[in-house]
Amino acid sequence: MPELKEGCVKPARGPIIPAEATAGAPSGAASTQEVRKMLARVGQEAIDFEANAFVAGVGFKPVKLSDYKGKWIVLCFYPGDFTFV
Amino acid sequence: MSTDSRFVHKIWQEQELSKMVDGGVPFPMLSDAGGKIGALYGVYDEAAGVDIRGRFIIDPDFVIRAMEVLTPEVGRNPDELIRQIKAFQHVRATGEVTPSGWQPGQPTLKPGPALVGRVWEIWKP
Numbered sequence: 001m002p003e004l005k006e007g008c009v010k011p012a013r014g015p016i017i018p019a020e021a022t023a024g025a026p027s028g029a030a031s032t033q034e035v036r037k038m039l040a041r042v043g044q045e046a047i048d049f050e051a052n053a054f055v056a057g058v059g060f061k062p063v064k065l066s067d068y069k070g071k072w073i074v075l076c077f078y079p080g081d082f083t084f085v
Numbered sequence: 086m087s088t089d090s091r092f093v094h095k096i097w098q099e100q101e102l103s104k105m106v107d108g109g110v111p112f113p114m115l116s117d118a119g120g121k122i123g124a125l126y127g128v129y130d131e132a133a134g135v136d137i138r139g140r141f142i143i144d145p146d147f148v149i150r151a152m153e154v155l156t157p158e159v160g161r162n163p164d165e166l167i168r169q170i171k172a173f174q175h176v177r178a179t180g181e182v183t184p185s186g187w188q189p190g191q192p193t194l195k196p197g198p199a200l201v202g203r204v205w206e207i208w209k210p
Contacts, residue, residue, distance in 0.1 A: 012116075014119075014121045014122060015121050015122055015125050017125075037124075037125075038124070038125060038126065038127035039125050039126075040125060040127055040141065040149055040152065041149065042149050042150060042152055043148065043150075044148065044149060045147050045148055045149070046141070046143045046147050046148065046149050047122075047125050047126070049122045049125075051115040051116055051117060051122060052090075052091045052115070052116045052118075053091055053094070053113040053114055053115045053116065054092075054094040054095045054098065054113070054114045054116075055113045055114070056098060056108070056109045056110065056111055060091050060095075061113075063113045063115060065143075066147065068143075069145070069147050070145050071145060072142070072143070072144060072170055072173075072174070073141075073142070073143035074140065074141070074142060074143075074166065074170070075126070075140070075141040075143060076086065076139070076140050076161075077086050077087065077117070077123055077126065077136035077137065077138065077139040077140070078086075078087050078136065078137075078138055078157075079130075079133070079135045079137055079138065079157045080088070080089055080135055081087060081089045081093045081094060081096075081097035082093075082097055082101065083157070085157065085158065085160040
């Protein structure tokens, strides 16, 4: 069966954790446990990820934060589309 | 980035954002389904299942330089965001440091023994 170009569910990699950040975890520990822990710190390297995205003029595509390495990046989180503020 | 799907992002852009910003927002609208990325950045609210208002400045070496996290009721100030980026760019280019409230074009500080106790002579906010 040919792969659908744009299915309802399309997994993206999500967080891409460097090996040293998980080195202390017991071997075989589910990465989801690690993932819940905040790792972002000022002065430290940003945590890479891949997320599905909508890009104006392009359409749907997966975007990796590290695609923008070498540029100044602003990463913004917000509670939801169509919210008021 | 929010926990909304890319499909919702598309409709929000077309139905609302494009009426507030000419041509719509030009940057990628990212989907953090499940909040895993938000959790790593310390902004995922597990009870509500959404990412709250967090903003991170990342420099060209991929180092996080600034973070600001607000509860959802209060919106951000883009002028302050741009001021911080310009300040970090200035520091990166010159090695000088920027005092509190600094705006581009204003005096900066050159840290060293000679400056100790004399900031007041240079910087009068």
